[in-house]
Structures are given as C-alpha cells and as structure tokens.
Amino acid sequence: MNDILKVSGLQRSFTQGGVTIEVLRGVDLSVRTGEIVALLGPSGSGKSTLLQAVGLLEGGFDGSIRIGGEEAAQLDNDGRTRLRRDALGFVYQFHHLLPDFNAIENVVLPQVIRDVDMGTARARAESLLGSLGLGHRLEHRPSQLSGGEQQRVAVARALANRPALVLADEPTGNLDERTADIVLAEFLRLVREEGSAALVATHNERLAEKMDRVVRLHEGVLEDGSGHL
C-alpha cells in the first residue's frame, strides 16, 4: 500500500439559480506515501473543491476517495471524523488560528483532542514551533504575530498529530512574495522531515516547481505536469 491517497472518478457539480456547473468531471489522482504534490490551476478551476472532498469536509461527490486504504464512502460520520483526525492535517490560506489562544496552545489543542497528554503535546508543539523559528513566540496570540509567523503556527498545527497526508489550500496565498517563499520552504522541509505526504493547491507555478510532482486541474480533470492526461 504505497498510495496514501487514491482518488478515482471524482465528480462534483454545483447548481445555483437553475444553472449547473460541473467543477470536477472525473478526477483521478494518487499521492504516494511521503510524496509532495502540487495541485495547480487558475482561480475557479476547482482546487478548493477537490481539497474539501479529499479532506472529508463536504459531501455531494460521486467517485472514490481512498485514504490509507480506507474508502471514504463506506464510512459513517464518526468514521470520517476519525479518519480526518488520525490521517489528515490542514493548512489554509488564511491560517484559521484560534484568536484567543497563544501559538503553543493552538498547536497543543489538536493533540489534546486526540488524548495526547498535556506534557507530551507541549513538548511536541515547542519542538515544531522551534523548528519553524518561533521559539521566542510561543506565548504570543495570533494578533501579536506577523502574517508569516501566523502561517508558520498553522503549519505546526497541521503537523502536530503526525498526519500521513497534509492538505494545504494556497498555504502562502495571503503572504507577500518573499515571505511566501520562506514559509513554503519551511513547510516543505518540515513535511519532508516528518515523512508526511502533502497535496498543496496553488495557482503559483514557481512555488509548484519546488514540490515533487505537479498536477494540473483543467476543465474538471487532472493532467500531470508534462501536460499529458
């Protein structure tokens, strides 16, 4: 079982005001254990829709999503919640940190939810944040951190539970170019160190080139980086 993710024939359409648009028209995608894949596509091409499906965050899809060999469609709500918690980590464009908690607490929380004891969770959070250059910002709340620092906290939070697969939706999209480059490089280094796989949506070709493989969403299907279907 070398594929942490295997998506087959994924379809998703939206109907609004009597008009139906087919956003995903049969997406096939495999991500191998430890592989970092860039999901490229212009704005509106369906990257977020695909990540939401793979993240088991939304229903309404046809097709198969297997995560670590488990077929999502065969799981009930509890099963999907468990799989999401045990196997997945998320990084969003806007970090979605909890504003009333400081940096270390934001990284501790997802671990405590999984019954990791407080001492272990804090040690893990400190180690991750330290590795991201935030050792001196542990007690700062999100509002006291720069955009790049907040996004690093979000990266640490996503990796806190050692997910087999990290899903990142434009993870540096709200940062200036220089900061985006630095945070992305740190994100990729940490994902590699941790041995996680990642699926990273971006519309930035330059950032995509830093990943192991590039796939492109085009008219609802995926092409690999060479442009072949």
Ligand code: ADP
């Ligand atoms: P991307 O992330 O690549 O910019 P999205 O996945 O956000 O693209 O959107 C793809 C298309 O699906 C867009 O045309 C968008 O308007 C449409 N869409 C996404 N979510 C919804 C929704 N909940 N209801 C209706 N249309 C949606």
Ligand code: MG
């Ligand atoms: Mg999007």
